[in-house]
Amino acid sequence: MEFRLTAEQELWKNTVREFAERELEPIARKIDEEWERIPDEIIRKMADLGIFGVTIPEEYGGMAMPGEEMQYAVITIHELARGELSMSLPVYTLLCIGWPLLLVPYGTKEAKEEILPKVASGEWFLGINTTEPGGGSDLANIVTVGRSDGDKWIVNGEKAYISGVREATERGGGHLTLFKTDPTKGYKGTTFAYFPADAPGTTYTTYRDMGRMGLSTGGFVYKNVEIPKKYILGEENKGFYVNMEGFNVARALVSAACLGGAEKCLEISREYTKQRVLFGRPLVNFEAISFEIADDYAQLELLKLMLQKGAWMIDQFYQDRSSFTKEEINRTISICKAHAPMLAVEIAKHGMMYHGASGYTKDTPLEMALRGFMSYVVGAEGGYHIQKIIIARDYIGEEAVPYRGTQKAH
Amino acid sequence: MNIVVCLKQIPDLQQIRIKDRRPLLEGAPLIFGDMDKSALEEAVRIKEKAKGTKVTALAMGGAKLKDGIKEALAIGADEAVLLMDPPFAGSDTMGTARALAKAIEKLGEHDLILCGEGSTDNYSGQVGPRLAELLDLPQITYVRELEIEGNKLKAVRNMEESFEVVETELPALVTVADEINQPRLASLRDILKAARKPVQEWTAADLGLSEDEVGAKGSAIETVSNLAPEQERKQVVFKGDLDEVTENLINALTKEGVLGR
Numbered sequence: 001m002e003f004r005l006t007a008e009q010e011l012w013k014n015t016v017r018e019f020a021e022r023e024l025e026p027i028a029r030k031i032d033e034e035w036e037r038i039p040d041e042i043i044r045k046m047a048d049l050g051i052f053g054v055t056i057p058e059e060y061g062g063m064a065m066p067g068e069e070m071q072y073a074v075i076t077i078h079e080l081a082r083g084e085l086s087m088s089l090p091v092y093t094l095l096c097i098g099w100p101l102l103l104v105p106y107g108t109k110e111a112k113e114e115i116l117p118k119v120a121s122g123e124w125f126l127g128i129n130t131t132e133p134g135g136g137s138d139l140a141n142i143v144t145v146g147r148s149d150g151d152k153w154i155v156n157g158e159k160a161y162i163s164g165v166r167e168a169t170e171r172g173g174g175h176l177t178l179f180k181t182d183p184t185k186g187y188k189g190t191t192f193a194y195f196p197a198d199a200p201g202t203t204y205t206t207y208r209d210m211g212r213m214g215l216s217t218g219g220f221v222y223k224n225v226e227i228p229k230k231y232i233l234g235e236e237n238k239g240f241y242v243n244m245e246g247f248n249v250a251r252a253l254v255s256a257a258c259l260g261g262a263e264k265c266l267e268i269s270r271e272y273t274k275q276r277v278l279f280g281r282p283l284v285n286f287e288a289i290s291f292e293i294a295d296d297y298a299q300l301e302l303l304k305l306m307l308q309k310g311a312w313m314i315d316q317f318y319q320d321r322s323s324f325t326k327e328e329i330n331r332t333i334s335i336c337k338a339h340a341p342m343l344a345v346e347i348a349k350h351g352m353m354y355h356g357a358s359g360y361t362k363d364t365p366l367e368m369a370l371r372g373f374m375s376y377v378v379g380a381e382g383g384y385h386i387q388k389i390i391i392a393r394d395y396i397g398e399e400a401v402p403y404r405g406t407q408k409a410h
Numbered sequence: 411m412n413i414v415v416c417l418k419q420i421p422d423l424q425q426i427r428i429k430d431r432r433p434l435l436e437g438a439p440l441i442f443g444d445m446d447k448s449a450l451e452e453a454v455r456i457k458e459k460a461k462g463t464k465v466t467a468l469a470m471g472g473a474k475l476k477d478g479i480k481e482a483l484a485i486g487a488d489e490a491v492l493l494m495d496p497p498f499a500g501s502d503t504m505g506t507a508r509a510l511a512k513a514i515e516k517l518g519e520h521d522l523i524l525c526g527e528g529s530t531d532n533y534s535g536q537v538g539p540r541l542a543e544l545l546d547l548p549q550i551t552y553v554r555e556l557e558i559e560g561n562k563l564k565a566v567r568n569m570e571e572s573f574e575v576v577e578t579e580l581p582a583l584v585t586v587a588d589e590i591n592q593p594r595l596a597s598l599r600d601i602l603k604a605a606r607k608p609v610q611e612w613t614a615a616d617l618g619l620s621e622d623e624v625g626a627k628g629s630a631i632e633t634v635s636n637l638a639p640e641q642e643r644k645q646v647v648f649k650g651d652l653d654e655v656t657e658n659l660i661n662a663l664t665k666e667g668v669l670g671r
Binding site: 011012050054065 | 481604
């Protein structure tokens with residue numbers, strides 16, 4: 001059993017931390033409020049450092065360490081989130097480095113050669129596109145349809161609450177998209193493929209979010225959009241499984257973003273309560289404060305360890321598919337995704353309370369972090385309650401699965 | 411051209427806790443000091459300009475050096491030599507300089523030795539000059555700008571009140587101030603490549619040094635105590651007319667060197 005990072009992982013962690021302190025911390029507030037976008041200059045610097053290549057093999061322009069892709073990805077996102085507490089940049093990045101992990105084993109060579117080098121160089125954005133106006137958790141009932149026409153599909157439909165609609169359209173790139181190719185069947189009629197954001201017939205709208213304002217959220221409308229079949233991941237009508245497998249990667253990285261941000265918020269609170277003197281002693285000398293910080297720290301360390309294990313399991317799985325079952329990975333990652341965003345919200349909220357009235361102002365980054373974290377409690381590859389369904393399905397059994405209809409007791 | 415950069419692992423000063431004025435060094439992560447990293451960065455920049463340059467990172471320290479040296483290799487050193495041996499432990503600046511000098515002689519031909527002007531922990535600033543004496547090389551300290559053309563080295567030294575421009579011929583030893591450059595961050599590609607670069611470990615015996623010449627035994631300096639400086643706040647309060655006190659405050663801060671630097 002080995003709980004230590006390798007020397008190279010440790011060095012990479014310190015490198016990304018220093019980059020985040022030097023380049024991101026000073027501009028996080030501007031990303032969230034002033035620019036409402038991530039500057040190109042920062043994306044270029046991240047690409048130079050190799051951040052967008054951590055999961056992409058060398059042959060496709062990346063610099064992944066084979067067998068440690070997820071571990072590097074988790075380290076990267078954790079450290080970026082410490083420096084950019086609005087969560088805009090960590091989420092932009094986690095989408096770009098998460099989904100290549102699925103494109104590599106399931107994409108066609110042609111698609112990989114076209115897309116991956118552009119993602120690794122930071123030029124293109126790569127996101128995920130499953131949710132529809134009707135909902136995001138009930139994916140068997142999506143209605144966007146692709147009609148087969150020779151070597152392409154003609155797609156009509158609508159997607160909603162998609163991260164990076166503007167970025168993919170303006171910068172280049174696109175989204176891995178789940179759509180129906182056999183509308184008579186539920187999830188067994190779905191296909192998963194890359195949709196370039198600039199495919200003719202595609203339009204987008206954006207929403208006003210509560211937080212992480214530096215990354216757009218919006219919807220796509222598809223009117224007779226031609227998608228070449230070379231962009232498929234896996235097989236036709238079996239897209240649901242590939243998509244679900246990808247959610248484990250994305251959930252792990254969302255957890256990493258929340259834990260990195262939470263760690264930073266907790267450090268802000270620790271330093272503040274040590275220095276702030278009230279009633280003749282440091283604030284942290286009151287046990288109501290120090291005990292809560294101790295509890296939050298303990299929860300944070302527990303989840304970091306769980307996520308480290310989950311990332312390692314995913315890495316083992318892609319090296320040897322008999323190493324872990326998908327169910328084992330599902331439950332490990334769902335535990336992280338259920339609790340990391342919730343803990344992050346709690347830690348930010350506690351920090352705001354230690355700061356008193358100033359905690360409710362924009363003088364600290366805590367409110368910005370809280371707004372960003374909430375996004376991942378509510379949604380992002382399955383909200384809080386969906387993760388519980390997954391954990392319950394696995395731990396309790398079929399009796400606990402609501403989407404299978406009325407269940408009889410066994 | 412062959413460049414040797416001397417590096418020292420020190421406790422990360424940002425992460426040291428002080429208890430009863432004593433720094434708690436145990437458990438603090440070890441890093442290379444800022445000026446050492448600037449020396450390495452300068453060597454890598456020279457290498458990028460002058461083809462065929464080889465940069466060797468040389469460091470003395472404990473077991474953690476084995477992992478730590480990978481940072482130097484990732485930033486651009488071509489190979490590393492580590493002086494890791496129990497007899498080296500507790501060396502003072504003289505013992506350290508002796509060991510480094512022997513190692514540099516063992517490495518063979520060298521054109522430029524680069525060091526930080528001091529280590530960020532003890533800051534004696536002695537190892538570079540002592541090393542130059544032992545190797546019988548011209549030494550230029552406190553360098554903020556460095557230029558090499560052929561066999562000539564031109565350097566600008568920071569003498570605080572003035573700059574001094576000096577020239578010498580190679581081989582030479584230069585100690586750099588951290589203002590000379592902003593050390594780069596190693597990219598992931600360079601970090602992963604670093605694992606394949608050659609690293610040698612030499613003992614005192616490999617260098618032909620006896621136990622009386624290095625380490626605690628060979629040390630002329632005894633550390634009596636190591637205490638954190640106590641900084642009392644000045645607690646100056648200006649009262650009165652707002653414009654007047656503002657001016658007084660600005661004057662006081664300027665006098666302290668906080669403003670107008």
